[in-house]
Amino acid sequence: MxxxxxxxxxxxxxxxxxxxxxxxxxxxxxxxxxxxxxxxxxxxxxxxxxxxxxxxxxxxxxxxxxxxxxxxxxxxxxxxxIREKSDIQKIKFGATLSIGEFVMPEILNQVMQEKPVLNFDMLVENTETLLNKLKAGEINFALLEGFFDKSKFGYQLFSKEEFIGICSPGFKHSQQKIKLEDLLDSRLILREYGSGTREILEQILYTNNLSKKSFANTLEIGNLNAIKELVAKNRGISFIYRAAVKRELENNIISDLKINNFNIKREFNFVYLKNSVFEDQYYKYFKLFNSYRK
Missing domain, CATH: 1.10.10.10 (Winged helix-like DNA-binding domain superfamily/Winged helix DNA-binding domain)
Known part of the structure; x- marks a missing residue:
């Protein structure tokens, strides 16, 4: 207390x-x-x-x-x-949208089959919200796709994921070798402020002397499925982790943009409070999740 x-x-x-x-x-x-x-x-x-x-x-x-x-x-x-009377272990953790919707479901499915005593409660939110909840003790750990201050948190590298541009198969530059600047006359569909995907995109644009204002039009949406649907209907382009559009790419519903010198990989990290008395326990969950990551 x-x-x-x-x-x-x-x-x-x-x-x-x-x-x-x-x-x-x-x-x-x-x-x-x-x-x-x-x-x-x-x-x-x-x-x-x-x-x-x-x-x-x-x-x-x-x-x-x-x-x-x-x-x-x-x-x-x-x-x-101390209050827990059951043998079931209840673990509450957070995940950013790309990880929570397109990475963790299969992992949790396998974990629950093999470890039925573990009861996971996953909160899907943006990076900023999850870090605040972590500091407040509302979640035990978080899987983040965005940037965070590594000096203030304990973390383990979960995976490195490819970050790509996406478009409709009917988009004028689909399957063409292009420059990033060739996309500026298009509508850019991007995530809301505070999301890891948004931060990564803004950093990439910044290093290329660009910003979201460089595009002819922008649209902000907090739902990845809505973004993918609009892109598939050729209502704009977006940038996203390949893992989040794996099925759409395989089924030719969405195409990846062939942008010159755009070989971007970013970290997915398992994050927890540094020097927590439960650090060793959280590390066991990290190892467990990572063992099921394909």
Missing amino acids: IDFRHQTFLQLCRIKNYTKTASKLHITQPTVTQHIQYLENHYGVKLFNYSGKNLEITGAGKKLYKYTERMVADSQEIKKL
Whole structure:
């Protein structure tokens, strides 16, 4: 169980305002001050300083925030395990859209057949949302396709996946050798902000001195199946992991764009809280999932 004063500290770090923190926690502002003063005396360090009217976290405060956040997540997992009366192991994890829809279903199918005592609950969300839920202790680990700060999380490389451009078989440049710039007069269909696929595409465009604004038209959609359907109907082009369109490519519903010097592979990573007391346990799940990855 995490000390209530640490909970106050976490909220103040996030809100950076004593009055709003007190309101959030339904306590008085002097009580917030007392909680912080207690922790500063306990650890013998200053946790916050004012820069003008802005409240800033000190270096020591940032360290305490990192460790406290991890303790909260581990504490929630410990409480769940202690209350569990069944032999069934319940594991809640997250996956980004491409992984959750097109990689994990087959893996989970095999795992459940061979390991019936494992009960998995998979949350499919974008990278940013999953990282926040991981830090809050709402999920045990996550499988991410996007970028994340590797200095702040524990992780294992799950696989490297090919990132491709896709179009309708009836698209004017289908099966042609083209430059990336040849696509700029097309409608670009892309994922919502915060998704791993979107971040990767924006980075690729940036390294080629381009952006989504370079295209004649853009359309943002948060559903991969909707994106694939629009591409198949020649309503635009998109960029996606090959694993997410494997069946469509095999059945000639969608074609991959033959873009010069576009040999892109990106990591799928198994991510968890660094130095969690459950790190060894999570690593076992990583090994289990990876053993079924084709």
